[in-house]
Amino acid sequence: MTPPAARPYNFSAGPAAMPVEVLQQAANEMLDWQGTGMSVMEMSHRGKSFISICEAAEQDLRELLAVPEQFRILFMQGGGLAENAIVPMNLSRGGVVDFVVTGSWSQKSAKEARKYATGHIAASNEADAHTTLPDPAKWQVSADAQYLHLCSNETIHGVEFHDLPDLKALGSDAPLVIDFSSHVASRPVDWSRVGLAFGGAQKNLGPAGLTLVVVREDLIGHALSSCPSAFDYKTVADNASMYNTPPTYAIYVAGLTFQWLKRQTEGNAKGIAAMEQRNIAKAKVLYDFIDSSQLYQNRVARNCRSRMNIPFFLRDESRNKAFLDGAQAAGLLQLKGHKSVGGMRASLYNAMPIEGVQALVAFMRHFESTQA
Numbered sequence: 001m002t003p004p005a006a007r008p009y010n011f012s013a014g015p016a017a018m019p020v021e022v023l024q025q026a027a028n029e030m031l032d033w034q035g036t037g038m039s040v041m042e043m044s045h046r047g048k049s050f051i052s053i054c055e056a057a058e059q060d061l062r063e064l065l066a067v068p069e070q071f072r073i074l075f076m077q078g079g080g081l082a083e084n085a086i087v088p089m090n091l092s093r094g095g096v097v098d099f100v101v102t103g104s105w106s107q108k109s110a111k112e113a114r115k116y117a118t119g120h121i122a123a124s125n126e127a128d129a130h131t132t133l134p135d136p137a138k139w140q141v142s143a144d145a146q147y148l149h150l151c152s153n154e155t156i157h158g159v160e161f162h163d164l165p166d167l168k169a170l171g172s173d174a175p176l177v178i179d180f181s182s183h184v185a186s187r188p189v190d191w192s193r194v195g196l197a198f199g200g201a202q203k204n205l206g207p208a209g210l211t212l213v214v215v216r217e218d219l220i221g222h223a224l225s226s227c228p229s230a231f232d233y234k235t236v237a238d239n240a241s242m243y244n245t246p247p248t249y250a251i252y253v254a255g256l257t258f259q260w261l262k263r264q265t266e267g268n269a270k271g272i273a274a275m276e277q278r279n280i281a282k283a284k285v286l287y288d289f290i291d292s293s294q295l296y297q298n299r300v301a302r303n304c305r306s307r308m309n310i311p312f313f314l315r316d317e318s319r320n321k322a323f324l325d326g327a328q329a330a331g332l333l334q335l336k337g338h339k340s341v342g343g344m345r346a347s348l349y350n351a352m353p354i355e356g357v358q359a360l361v362a363f364m365r366h367f368e369s370t371q372a
C-alpha cells in the first residue's frame, strides 16, 4: 500500500475529517476483510465476522469513554435529529421535560420534544445571541421533570459545557440527557452526572449513518406505546443493536476509529485523555491568535468557548469570500460558517492535527497582512 500523498486540512463541522490511518485501513480491507473474501459491507450482520466487529467496537468504545457497567451502549440510526424524538418517546412518559437552550441544536431538541411531552425551558442564552452559558444555579428546573436535556457542545454557535451540571445539587432528581454529537470522544465524560448521552457519528467518531446512544439501564423500558419498535431502547438493547439491520459499514469504520483512539498517547496520557490534551492545545492556538488579531473575532464568552467548533468573523465581512477562496487555495477546506450565523467556522475534531491549526493560523495571519 503506497503512503497517502499529503492531503489538505479539512475543517468541516460534519461529516468531518477522519484519521488518515483509519481511511487507509478501510481501503486495505475493502475487498477482503481478514481473509473472508468479502467486504464488510457485503457481510450478514448475523454472521460471526460482523458480530465480532460490532462487539469489539462496543467494547473499545466502553473502554475509551470509561462507560460504567450500568449503562448500555446502543448503535442506532437516524442521527442526532431522530434522537430529538426518540429520547422523549422513551424517557418522557408524556410528562414534563426541561430544556436548557444554548444554541440551534438544543433549540431544535426542545421544539421536537413538544410532539411527545410538555417542554419547559429551564434556561436560555438566547438574549445573549447564544454566546454564553446560563449559570446552573439560576436554572428554573421543574419539580416533576422526567429529564433535563442540554447540548453539551453547540456545533453551530461554538458554546461548550466544560463541566456538566450536578442536577441533584440544583434540587432535581431528573436524569440529565446530553446531546454530545460534536464533542464525543474529545474529552472524558462524567457519567455520574449523566442519564443518557447521544450523538451522530459523523462529527468525531466515523461515517454518517451511525448514531451512538449511551443510556443508564433504569431509563430503558419506559417508551410510549406509540414508539416504533426499532426506536424503543428496550428493543434495541435486548437485541444488542441488531433488532433490524444496523449500519454495518459505519459501525466497522467507527470501530477502526476507536482502535486508532486507543493507540493515541500524549506524554503519560492515553486514548481520550491524550485527545483531550491535544484538543486543548489546538483550540488555544486558534483562540489566542484570534484574540490577538485586529481582523478576526470570536464572540463566545471565554468560559464556554468550544474546543471543537470555533466560529469566527472578519471585522470586514465583505472580505469573507476572498478569505474562503484563499484558504481553499492554501489547502484549508470547508471553513465557511453555518448559514444561520455566517462568518467562518473551524472544526478541530480529533482527526485534525495541531499542524493543521498552525497552517490555518499562518494563513489567517498572512490574509490579515494583505488587508488595508
Ligand SMILES: *Cc1c(COP(=O)(O)O)cnc(C)c1O
Pocket (backbone or CB within 6 Å): 014, 078, 079, 080, 081, 082, 105, 151, 153, 154, 155, 179, 180, 181, 182, 200, 203
Ligand atoms: C450535527 C448535530 C446534530 C444533527 O445530527 P444529524 O445526524 O444530522 O441528525 C444534532 N446535534 C448536534 C449537537 C450536532 O452537532
